[in-house]
Amino acid sequence: xxxxxxxxxxxxxxxxxxxxxxxxxxxxxxxxxxxxxxxxxxxxxxxxxxxxxxxxxxxxxxxxxxxxxxxxxxxxxxxxxxxxxxxxxxxxxxxxxxxxxxxxxxxxxxxxxxxxxxxxxxxxxxxxxxxxxxxxxxxxxxxxxxxxxxxxxxxxxxxxxxxxxxxxxxxxxxxxxxxxxxxxxxxxxxxxxxxxxxxxxxxxxxxxxxxxxxxxxxxxxxxxxxxxxxxxxxxxxxxxxxxxxxxxxxxxxxxxxxxxxxxxxxxxxxxxxxxxxxxxxxxxxxxxxxxxxxxxxxxxxxxxxxxxxxxxxxxxxxxxxxxxxxxxxxxxxxxxxxxxxxxxxxxxxxxxxxxxxxxxxxxxxxxxxxxxxxxxxxxxxxxxxxxxxxxxxxxxxxxxxxxxxxxxxxxxxxxxxxxxxxxxxxxxxxxxxxxxxxxxxxxxxxxxxxxxxxxxxxxxxxxxxxxxxxxxxxxxxxxxxxxxxxxxxxxxxxxxxxxxxxxxxxxxxxxxxxxxxxxxxxxxxxxxxxxxxxxxxxxxxxxxxxxxxxxxxxxxxxxxxxxxxxxxxxxxxxxxxxxxxxxxxxxxxxxxxxxxxxxxxxxxxxxxxxxxxxxxxxxxxxxxxxxxxxxxxxxxxxxxxxxxxxxxxxxxxxxxx
Numbered sequence: 001x002x003x004x005x006x007x008x009x010x011x012x013x014x015x016x017x018x019x020x021x022x023x024x025x026x027x028x029x030x031x032x033x034x035x036x037x038x039x040x041x042x043x044x045x046x047x048x049x050x051x052x053x054x055x056x057x058x059x060x061x062x063x064x065x066x067x068x069x070x071x072x073x074x075x076x077x078x079x080x081x082x083x084x085x086x087x088x089x090x091x092x093x094x095x096x097x098x099x100x101x102x103x104x105x106x107x108x109x110x111x112x113x114x115x116x117x118x119x120x121x122x123x124x125x126x127x128x129x130x131x132x133x134x135x136x137x138x139x140x141x142x143x144x145x146x147x148x149x150x151x152x153x154x155x156x157x158x159x160x161x162x163x164x165x166x167x168x169x170x171x172x173x174x175x176x177x178x179x180x181x182x183x184x185x186x187x188x189x190x191x192x193x194x195x196x197x198x199x200x201x202x203x204x205x206x207x208x209x210x211x212x213x214x215x216x217x218x219x220x221x222x223x224x225x226x227x228x229x230x231x232x233x234x235x236x237x238x239x240x241x242x243x244x245x246x247x248x249x250x251x252x253x254x255x256x257x258x259x260x261x262x263x264x265x266x267x268x269x270x271x272x273x274x275x276x277x278x279x280x281x282x283x284x285x286x287x288x289x290x291x292x293x294x295x296x297x298x299x300x301x302x303x304x305x306x307x308x309x310x311x312x313x314x315x316x317x318x319x320x321x322x323x324x325x326x327x328x329x330x331x332x333x334x335x336x337x338x339x340x341x342x343x344x345x346x347x348x349x350x351x352x353x354x355x356x357x358x359x360x361x362x363x364x365x366x367x368x369x370x371x372x373x374x375x376x377x378x379x380x381x382x383x384x385x386x387x388x389x390x391x392x393x394x395x396x397x398x399x400x401x402x403x404x405x406x407x408x409x410x411x412x413x414x415x416x417x418x419x420x421x422x423x424x425x426x427x428x429x430x431x432x433x434x435x436x437x438x439x440x441x442x443x444x445x446x447x448x449x450x451x452x453x454x455x456x457x458x459x460x461x462x463x464x465x466x467x468x469x470x471x472x473x474x475x476x477x478x479x480x481x482x483x484x485x486x487x488x489x490x491x492x493x494x495x496x497x498x499x500x501x502x503x504x505x506x507x508x509x510x511x512x513x514x515x516x517x518x519x520x521x522x523x524x525x526x527x528x529x530x531x532x533x534x535x536x537x538x539x540x541x542x543x544x545x546x547x548x549x550x551x552x553x554x555x556x557x558x559x560x561x562x563x564x565x566x567x568x569x570x571x572x573x574x575x576x577x578x579x580x581x582x583x584x585x586x587x588x589x590x591x592x593x594x595x596x597x598x599x600x601x602x603x604x605x606x607x608x609x610x611x612x613x614x615x616x617x618x619x620x621x622x623x624x625x626x627x628x629x630x631x632x633x634x635x636x637x638x639x640x641x642x643x644x645x646x647x648x649x650x651x652x653x654x655x656x657x
Contacts, residue, residue, distance in 0.1 A: 066088035072132035121178035156217035187226035216314030267328035283395040326451035355543035471530030497559035544656030553594035
């Protein structure tokens with residue numbers, strides 16, 4: 001077999017050894033005969049006498065021991081004979097021991113035999129593993145001279161390969177004689193590599209390239225070796241000596257502060273990138289399909305690069321570190337959101353100043369209409385602002401789209417971070433601590449299930465604010481002339497709402513061309529509310545150029561229905577219920593214009609104890625038919641002598657100019 005490698009020859013030799021009876025089982029005649037068969041063996045100490053059995057079995061024992069003390073050298077083909085070689089070593093050893101006794105004694109118990117066999121296998125494993133490690137160490141150092149990888153990284157990978165071959169090829173065979181074979185090998189490899197790693201760990205002060213290379217490999221190796229030790233039996237059954245011999249590498253403890261420091265530096269840079277991206281943003285859509293701005297794409301690119309770098313380190317990441325990373329990113333996103341809306345002007349700057357309250361004077365509406373251009377020119381000088389002009393409908397929509405894009409990408413980023421952390425978290429066994437169970441780790445994550453809640457809250461609030469702002473700007477700034485300045489000017493019959501609808505339709509079309517689909521209804525609702533605010537302003541704060549009579553109710557209701565139909569768009573627009581609810585306050589105010597002057601005066605006197613100074617600007621969205629300020633303004637716009645007389649006597653209001 002030694003010469004040919006033919007497995008059948010080895011199996012036949014084992015069979016013959018099994019047939020050799022032990023010394024104690026031979027008859028007297030056999031013993032006398034076997035004792036007469038002896039020979040002299042030359043050695044360094046001279047000649048030594050051996051029995052016939054010893055002369056046959058000792059060479060087999062020596063050859064088997066030599067192979068088994070470095071069984072890692074076996075090729076794949078040779079390793080297929082490992083079981084037979086071990087069997088030959090054990091049989092020959094037992095027979096030689098029996099031969100040396102040469103007395104009739106009771107055979108050693110099977111338990112004792114098993115213990116001796118287990119000890120012999122342990123010796124083989126320790127010897128062979130040590131030899132294999134030394135070869136790997138020499139190879140790693142040799143590679144370092146011709147390559148760029150750190151030898152400790154190369155060594156860690158090679159040691160893991162040794163352990164993997166042990167667990168898959170050798171241990172299944174050796175475990176027949178020693179059930180702890182995997183633990184013995186893994187424990188020794190852990191100790192040998194740890195001895196080589198310690199000087200490197202002692203010199204670590206930052207996340208250098210060598211650290212980024214060595215730490216993940218060392219950590220992966222340690223966890224693999226630990227799992228091998230614990231996989232033999234349950235933890236409370238593992239031989240304590242193997243566990244005690246595995247001093248932790250402390251990779252996680254050493255890398256944690258270094259990783260935290262690196263993450264904090266990167267988070268600071270991300271904040272700077274956010275500021276820079278916002279400053280460079282022009283709020284033009286990237287394309288007809290990508291309607292968000294370039295800045296939000298740049299922000300997510302930087303964030304994703306950073307998170308990829310963090311997890312590509314392959315270092316163990318504690319939950320506290322994950323939370324610190326997520327909180328930092330959350331702050332960066334909130335900064336972006338804050339910058340998006342900080343460039344909006346105050347909504348009050350979009351509203352024309354409310355005219356002073358006056359009482360009706362005959363022909364005052366005609367005179368005010370004639371002076372319209374002069375009044376508007378003064379107003380435009382007062383309201384004009386380059387900042388407002390820059391906030392075009394298109395650019396406002398791109399801002400909104402960018403915020404919506406952020407919400408979508410936050411979900412993607414959050415899922416990616418969670419998935420990556422599942423791989424990076426210290427969820428494996430520790431040498432001196434219990435394993436962090438998956439359920440315990442998942443409970444931590446469940447308590448932190450939405451890591452970007454702060455950003456989501458801010459973004460949703462910003463979207464609401466911008467939708468409201470966009471509607472107000474369109475109605476009170478962009479459409480000020482056709483809507484706020486012209487609707488019902490002079491008389492209701494001469495300036496109906498059709499001209500407003502024509503302009504509003506064009507504006508709405510432009511808005512829907514740019515705004516992201518999921519935001520469309522929300523933006524249109526903002527436009528609806530602003531339109532109603534503008535409509536109510538014309539009715540209550542229209543100035544001396546707006547006068548109404550009881551007979552105008554029908555025309556006003558018809559115009560409101562036209563406005564309703566416009567926003568419902570025959571079922572393609574906003575839901576009917578949403579539109580109807582929004583119109584309720586305006587409808588109540590229109591009903592006031594149909595009431596007799598005497599009734600309005602009575603209502604106002606009844607509410608007089610709640611009245612303010614009477615000169616407050618319109619409070620959009622809060623008016624009702626029982627509001628004393630609302631009743632007062634309806635009377636101020638009533639083309640009626642009785643109303644004028646009451647306002648003069650009760651409130652000393654001047655006549656319209």
